[in-house]
Amino acid sequence: MYLALLTLVEAGDEVLIPNPGFVAYPTITRMTGGCPTYYQLPASNDFSFDLDEFKLRLSSKTKVVVCTSPSNPTGRTLSRDELSGMAQAVAESGSGAFIISDEIYRDLYYTGERPASISEFYPRTVVISGLSKSMCMTGWRLGWILGDPGVIAAAHLLHGYVTTCASTVSQKAALAAWSQEASEARQQHRNTFQRRRDHLVGLIRNECDLRCVTPEGAFYTMVDIGRYGSSMEVAEAMLEAGVVTVPGNAFGSEGEGFLRCSFCADLPVLTEGVARMTAALKSLR
Amino acid sequence: MYLALLTLVEAGDEVLIPNPGFVAYPTITRMTGGCPTYYQLPASNDFSFDLDEFKLRLSSKTKVVVCTSPSNPTGRTLSRDELSGMAQAVAESGSGAFIISDEIYRDLYYTGERPASISEFYPRTVVISGLSKSMCMTGWRLGWILGDPGVIAAAHLLHGYVTTCASTVSQKAALAAWSQEASEARQQHRNTFQRRRDHLVGLIRNECDLRCVTPEGAFYTMVDIGRYGSSMEVAEAMLEAGVVTVPGNAFGSEGEGFLRCSFCADLPVLTEGVARMTAALKSLR
Numbered sequence: 001m002y003l004a005l006l007t008l009v010e011a012g013d014e015v016l017i018p019n020p021g022f023v024a025y026p027t028i029t030r031m032t033g034g035c036p037t038y039y040q041l042p043a044s045n046d047f048s049f050d051l052d053e054f055k056l057r058l059s060s061k062t063k064v065v066v067c068t069s070p071s072n073p074t075g076r077t078l079s080r081d082e083l084s085g086m087a088q089a090v091a092e093s094g095s096g097a098f099i100i101s102d103e104i105y106r107d108l109y110y111t112g113e114r115p116a117s118i119s120e121f122y123p124r125t126v127v128i129s130g131l132s133k134s135m136c137m138t139g140w141r142l143g144w145i146l147g148d149p150g151v152i153a154a155a156h157l158l159h160g161y162v163t164t165c166a167s168t169v170s171q172k173a174a175l176a177a178w179s180q181e182a183s184e185a186r187q188q189h190r191n192t193f194q195r196r197r198d199h200l201v202g203l204i205r206n207e208c209d210l211r212c213v214t215p216e217g218a219f220y221t222m223v224d225i226g227r228y229g230s231s232m233e234v235a236e237a238m239l240e241a242g243v244v245t246v247p248g249n250a251f252g253s254e255g256e257g258f259l260r261c262s263f264c265a266d267l268p269v270l271t272e273g274v275a276r277m278t279a280a281l282k283s284l285r
Numbered sequence: 286m287y288l289a290l291l292t293l294v295e296a297g298d299e300v301l302i303p304n305p306g307f308v309a310y311p312t313i314t315r316m317t318g319g320c321p322t323y324y325q326l327p328a329s330n331d332f333s334f335d336l337d338e339f340k341l342r343l344s345s346k347t348k349v350v351v352c353t354s355p356s357n358p359t360g361r362t363l364s365r366d367e368l369s370g371m372a373q374a375v376a377e378s379g380s381g382a383f384i385i386s387d388e389i390y391r392d393l394y395y396t397g398e399r400p401a402s403i404s405e406f407y408p409r410t411v412v413i414s415g416l417s418k419s420m421c422m423t424g425w426r427l428g429w430i431l432g433d434p435g436v437i438a439a440a441h442l443l444h445g446y447v448t449t450c451a452s453t454v455s456q457k458a459a460l461a462a463w464s465q466e467a468s469e470a471r472q473q474h475r476n477t478f479q480r481r482r483d484h485l486v487g488l489i490r491n492e493c494d495l496r497c498v499t500p501e502g503a504f505y506t507m508v509d510i511g512r513y514g515s516s517m518e519v520a521e522a523m524l525e526a527g528v529v530t531v532p533g534n535a536f537g538s539e540g541e542g543f544l545r546c547s548f549c550a551d552l553p554v555l556t557e558g559v560a561r562m563t564a565a566l567k568s569l570r
Contacts, residue, residue, distance in 0.1 A: 002447050028446050139453030161313050162287050167452045168424030 002028050003162065004100050004126050004145055005064065007155040009034040013063035020047065020222075020251030022072050022102070034063070043254050046213050047074040047222065049082045051089065058093040065090055065097050067118045070105040073251045073260040074222050075215020077115040087121035098151075099125045104143075105218040107134035107186055110194045115217060119146075126151055133218075134186055135177050140170040193219055196263040196270060203274040204261070208281060212261075219263050222248060226257035228284045235259055241280035243273050287313050288447065289385050289411050289430055290349065292440040294319040298348035305332065305507075305536030307357050307387070319348065328539050331498050332359040332507065334367045336374065343378040350375055350382050352403045355390040358536045358545040359507050360500020362400040372406035383436075384410045389428075390503040392419035392471055395479045400502060404431075411436055418503075419471055420462050425455040478504055481548040481555060488559040489546070493566060497546075504548050507533060511542035513569045520544055526565035528558050 001024065009015060011033035017025045019038040026036040039057045041047040058065075067086060069078040078086070090097055101118045106129065109115055119125035130143025143166075145155055159165070176182055197215060204212045204223055211224040223245075225234045231247035238245050238259065248255030263270060286309065294300060296318035302310045304323040311321040324342045326332040343350075352371060354363040363371070375382050386403045391414065394400050404410035415428030428451075430440055444450070461467055482500060489497045489508055496509040508530075510519045516532035523530050523544065533540030548555060 024446055031443070031446060141449065141452045158316070161309055161316060163448050164426065167426045167455050169454055169458075170452050173454075 001025070001100070001102065001128055002031070003155050003159055004128055005029060005032045005034065006158055006162070007151060008064050008098050008100075008126070010063070012061070014059060014061040016057055016062050016065045016097075017252075018066060018068055018071065019253060020071075020073055020248065020255035021066065021068060023250050025066055035061075037062070038252060040254050041071070041074065041076070043222075043224075043258065047071070047076050047254070049078050049086065051082070051085045054086060055089050055093075058089060058095060058097075060093075060095055062090075062093065062095040062097045065099045066102060067099055068102040069115055069118070070109065070215070070217025072105065072218055073220050073246065073248070073255065074213055075218045075220045076213065077109065077111065077216040078118070080116045083116055083118045084121045087118055090122060097124070098147075101125050101127045103127055103129040105133050108190060108193060108219060109217040110190070110197060111216050124148065131174055131177050134189075135182060136189070137170075137174070137177070140167075140173060142166055142170045142174045193263065196265070196267065197221070199267050200261065200263045200270045200274070203271065204277075207274050207278050210281075220260050221263070222255070222258045223261050224257060225259050225281075228281055231256050231258060234281075234284065237280045237284055238277060241276040243276050243280070286310070286385070286387065286413055287316070288440050288444055289413055290314060290317045290319065291443055291447070292436060293349050293383050293385075293411070295348070297346070299344060299346040301342055301347050301350045301382075302537075303351060303353055303356065304538060305356075305358055305533065305540035306351065306353060308535050310351055320346075322347070323537060325539050326356070326359065326361070328507075328509075328543065332356070332361050332539070334363050334371065336367070336370045339371060340374050340378075343374060343380060343382075345378075345380055347375075347378065347380040347382045350384045351387060352384050353387040354400055354403070355394065355500070355502025357390065357503055358505050358531065358533065358540065359498055360503045360505045361498065362394065362396070362501040363403075365401045368401055368403045369406045372403055375407060382409070383432075386410050386412045388412055388414040390418050393475060393478060393504060394502040395475070395482060396501050409433065416459055416462050419474075420467060421474070422455075422459070422462070425452075425458060427451055427455045427459045478548065481550070481552065482506070484552050485546065485548040485555045485559070488556065489562075492559050492563050495566075505545050506548070507540070507543040508546050509542060510544050510566075513566060516541055516543060519569065522565045522569055523562060526561040528561050528565070 005028050009032040013034045014037045015029040015034045016037050019040050029036040039054045099122050126147035131137040204210050213222045215221050228234050231249045235245050235247040245259040245261050248258030290313050294317040298319045299322045300314040300319045301322050304325050314321040324339045384407050411432035416422040489495050498507045500506050513519050516534045520530050520532040530544040530546050533543030
């Protein structure tokens with residue numbers, strides 16, 4: 001993401017970012033001289049894409065639109081219709097903007113079918129992905145950028161000065177991700193995460209009596225804790241109870257009133273975590 | 286280097302760079318919004334440090350001075366007196382500049398004693414180093430930055446957005462560099478490179494009849510090919526003869542008239558390389 005924005009953004013350009021969205025987007029935008037602007041994924045509609053609101057945020061200064069599907073923090077994906085609508089809106093805006101499609105979670109889906117990419121609908125798309133999530137290879141630091149040859153040539157040049165290259169050992173290890181074995185591992189991985197998702201979402205609704213988003217991908221659910229206090233207050237109470245969550249407002253104003261809860265852990269750990277959350281909520285009442 | 290300059294440089298700041306010096310310094314300076322300025326290491330004096338000329342290049346806008354010892358491309362080191370003189374000059378300039386000390390070649394020396402670091406003479410020094418050269422671990426991409434805690438805290442924050450972190454595997458592998466075995470390997474490595482240096486420098490002087498710099502560190506010698514044509518012309522002739530060199534002007538105007546020749550290869554390869562160079566030079570006469 002840093003390299004993509006460093007490549008595309010000039011001083012004063014607007015970068016249109018989802019709210020809520022990954023915490024690093026606004027900071028990286030400012031580091032590359034850009035100005036972050038935001039389109040809302042309304043909490044009131046389980047953080048679905050809102051095409052009408054999105055259109056209002058496009059301007060002649062919009063240089064880049066960030067599209068994240070599946071989303072961190074919401075786990076929501078954009079449907080083919082939504083991606084098509086977003087693409088058409090950007091094309092019709094006359095801004096000539098690029099879309100950066102952050103697809104780091106694209107192989108973690110629970111809908112039976114791999115989510116579509118906005119690159120299918122919009123030619124000026126730069127795709128960012130990597131092996132951190134799909135292959136549990138976070139520590140290997142292996143990612144990639146795809147797009148127009150001119151953009152990639154510029155990104156490659158800048159990459160040489162910023163990081164030289166990814167570690168050779170990581171590049172060699174990464175080749176395993178294109179094997180049959182890895183393809184089967186990804187399917188198993190999805191099955192595991194789907195069980196964890198169903199387990200966590202069920203417990204939060206039944207044990208905590210809280211509303212939460214059913215994620216279609218990634219490994220997070222947004223939990224509505226608005227009636228107990230601010231995101232930060234409730235997250236701190238959870239931390240004291242020994243449960244790490246992320247306050248929703250860290251992802252933008254639209255995340256206020258929510259906690260991002262991860263289901264990376266095994267089922268017994270999730271069960272224990274929700275038990276502690278339930279106890280913590282009682283103390284907040 | 287990119288992270289260090291990104292951390293220290295604001296738009297319009299001057300970064301004072303050695304001429305000749307590593308090719309990436311000016312580009313990285315511009316990427317971080319700075320303006321490259323240069324101090325000369327005169328070719329006429331085998332690229333020694335010239336304190337008087339250096340003082341003339343310091344200005345109130347100098348934010349960073351880059352000090353490289355041993356140098357790429359020249360292989361020269363700065364003596365304790367020269368480092369002390371540089372430190373005093375920067376201190377007395379009133380610019381409050383930082384010195385970035387690029388010490389990537391500091392463990393490759395042929396003088397009996399490890400070269401001094403300017404950090405011993407100037408407190409506002411940021412040291413850059415890594416395992417690429419001293420441990421032949423180039424592909425592992427493992428480096429570090431040392432300095433004032435405030436600078437390091439800022440660099441650490443930016444690092445999180447630029448590259449997140451070095452690969453975990455590389456970090457674990459790097460621990461071997463602080464073992465007794467690695468210490469012995471570094472000594473062997475120095476001995477190997479000293480033999481290669483003496484072999485190459487001898488052949489260039491005796492077989493090619495060319496003047497070249499006796500490097501005190503790193504693994505390069507600057508070869509004076511001025512009487513055969515420009516750096517680029519002669520480098521291209523060498524390339525046609527199957528010998529890769531780097532034209533000296535790639536490192537700055539002071540490198541014009543020279544070729545940077547590496548002695549990373551084994552003795553027979555160096556012998557063959559010089560034989561080809563000798564033949565190529567005949568065709569240029």
